[in-house]
Amino acid sequence: MTTPMVAGEIRIAHPQQLYIDGRWIDARRGGRIEVLSPSSERVIAVVAEASEEDMDAAVAAARSAFDSGPWPRMSPVERSEFLRRLAAALEPRLPELARAWCEQVGALASVAPYVIGAGKHWFDYYADIAAHYPFEEVRMPFDTRGKALVRREAVGVVAAIAPWNNPFGIMAGKIAPALLAGCTVVMKPAPETPLEAYIIAEAAEAAGLPPGVLNLVTGHRDASDHLVCHAGVDKVSFTGSVVAGRRIASVCGGRVARCTLELGGKSAAIVLDDYDPALAAKTLASTITMSAGQICATLSRVIVSRHRHDELVEAVREQMRTIRVGDPYDARSQMGPLAMERQRAKVEEYIAIGRREGAELVSGGARPSHLERGYYIQPTLFAKVTPQMRIAQEEIFGPVLSVLACEDEADAVRIANDSPFGLYGAVFTNDSRDALRVARAVRTGTISQNHFRFDPGLPFGGFKQSGLGREGGTAGLEAFTELKSVLLD
Known part of the structure; x- marks a missing residue:
């Protein structure tokens, strides 16, 4: 049993554990990551460090939840209710999320509540989309026989990798549409800013998401690369440097996995x-x-x-x-x-x-x-x-x-x-x-x-080396889907 971590107004119940398959578990190798404050240069938190074995366990949990669990078989409206419950669980923790951003990144306390509020909005936004977005369309076949359906189905297991500069908003902008689409997710925050992902995982637990639907692993470069290379991951959604983005694109291309990359800018x-x-x-x-x-x-x-x-x-x-x-x-x-x-x-x-x-x-x-x-x-x-x-x-x-x-x-x-x-x-x-x-x-x-x-209702992403694909709006939802054509007599 772990003791709660209190850093100012931030309370993490299981800082030295990982959230996998609906349970808080110890990291296999017992590693730890120290989180530093950029304004005081002191250690403000210590969290678990995931190894390659932990990444395997998280992917296995997400894989099982997608392949045989209830999540992708629910209707989008049913999944949207879980998003609303997750948003409700996050609501009282917005001050903690704001404090975490200030402590880990040095963001201004005067600005943090607005940025964090915008991050929480992603769950509300995509929950609202569920009722009217056309996940399935009826079309007339070219030969006019029977009817045709064009369906948008979940892409599968998603590795959601967020950077350190806006860790809550960017992670929320990935997992909210992924969950609505019916995907299962492995969250991998930057090692410098893990606290927001812990709070999201605790909110997911409080909201009652089925086991394996949302998992949390914190790790450094080698373990993260292992996650990206994992054959059980269907899609990588990454925001970060061009150097890391090139590596992810190369790996995903090698095994024809999907990826969305939001990279640098000038x-x-x-x-x-x-x-x-x-x-x-x-x-x-x-x-x-x-x-x-x-x-x-x-x-x-x-x-x-x-x-x-x-x-x-x-x-x-x-x-x-x-x-x-x-x-x-x-x-x-x-x-x-x-x-x-x-x-x-x-x-x-x-x-x-x-x-x-x-x-x-x-x-x-x-x-x-x-x-x-x-x-x-x-x-x-x-x-x-x-x-x-x-x-x-x-x-x-x-x-x-x-x-x-x-x-x-x-x-x-x-x-x-x-x-x-x-x-x-x-x-x-x-x-x-x-x-x-x-x-x-x-x-x-x-x-x-x-x-x-x-x-937030418009697609966001880049040309050239600024990335591949788009986030935000319906484009951000579609990025976590595959198109399937069904021909019926």
Whole structure:
């Protein structure tokens, strides 16, 4: 019997166990994972570390629940009721989830309730879809004999692998549609941020999900790779780095398993000449410092006409100067730390690369002098960046903004598309017709006018190396289904 873990307001009943087949069990090899706070650099929790044997057990449980259990044989409406019960079990634990995000990632306490609430919304959203989504359609056969059915059936056992930057929202966005579709799921959170998945597993237990429908395993790279390679996994839904995504795509391709990959980004904001630079600067500065720039879709490149380059740079510099970096629990803080020491080292390395390649460091670029502990760095602005510089081509995943000059709109589009990524983008203009023209020309999965916006009802995903497939909306549900055609006399 394990004792509850209390870290601030976070209460996990079985931190040193795994949730497999509806039971809390010990990890086979007894491994442990320490969870660090990026603001205090102290250990805030210790959880179980799954081995390859634990991954096998979780897949076996999910496989049995799918192949012979009741879950995929229920109607979508019946499954939606379980989603509502799961959401109800999560509701009183939203403050704990918010605290977990702050403690593990350094997210701002002032922002966390809204982000966590959006994550919980996925369960409500997909539960609502169940009553009207056409899981089965009747069609007239080409030869007009009898009738034809086109069915969407569950893809099978899903490995849901979430990253550390938004662990609850991204995991919820995977498992909610997967469960509604009739899949069984093995949750594998990032080792740096396991607490949210524990709370989800406890909520699933409280909601009475059948054994094996939702399982939790926490592990490092080798065990995670074993899960991805497992023949019993029908689909991998992964959000994370391009390097890991390439590995998963290769493995899934080798055994013709399905995968959805939401990978990196180097999103461009095109500022047209009719838009007020001061307004653009306010949005750009607040966007690149949101979650300390650790958002795959964040607007990290700004493209502006050459004759307005200096004006926009100065406006962004002034906005960045007002951003207060500090303790995530300080209500005055507008940006917290980076999530881990290796991430800060990576951002510092890219800042050094930008300077070596000849970009102009306008502001930031160092650790804040008033913060002696924690993985903090100043909001950083580079000007006179050229398209082939590494800070313009590679994902930094930190609060570093690069400003590039263009000759005209066509050149701006060319520069925006000169990237291995295509996840998100924005165009700043007062004319919606101009915005639509630019949006059609930029090769990216989502593009917004004048804001950094998302809509859960719309598909989200990337072009090029930003990934494969889509999440969100009905597209996110369909990603966990297979099409079956039935011909009846």
